[in-house]
Amino acid sequence: MESTLTASVKIKTKHMYSFLLHFCYSSIKDWFGVFLSIIALVVLVVRFEQLDDMGKIILLLIGLLFTIINPVMLYFKAQKQIVLNPIFKNEIVYQFNEEGIEVCQGETTAAVTWEQIFKVIVTRKLLLIYTSKIHASILPLDQIEQEKILSYIEKHVPKEKRKAKQWS
8 A cells, every 4th residue: 555645636616515515414403404394394385275474484484494595505605615715725735644644735734643533424525534523624536536545544544433335
């Protein structure tokens, strides 16, 4: 196995949006809002004739909140982050080595040891390397050598910190 692997990524709006969707809809409590929205829409359809106008509006708003409104707001938030955050203006280079991961962008370099990694999650589109509950490095799978990097991570990160179908 190579001693160092390098991945260069450019985060785009679609990647940030995918990350925000994962972050906002990754637990049972997050899906409760979606369930509530669906129930509100079902009640609206089933009881439409019995409801007054205010009841219809309230149920419609609740029904759209987690199924349409929140995902659209997350898209605009992702777009805003990509445009306004200077970190996403240029390519980010990740170097995976025996000590950990070195992150380089321009003249700035930061290093994270394998022990400092909180968890690693692989979604359908992203490799997420968390260093805390809310801080993650986002690596789009379509921009990295997925098989090599995931194998390297598997070698260095304990199983209880890894979440992906290939690691089950």
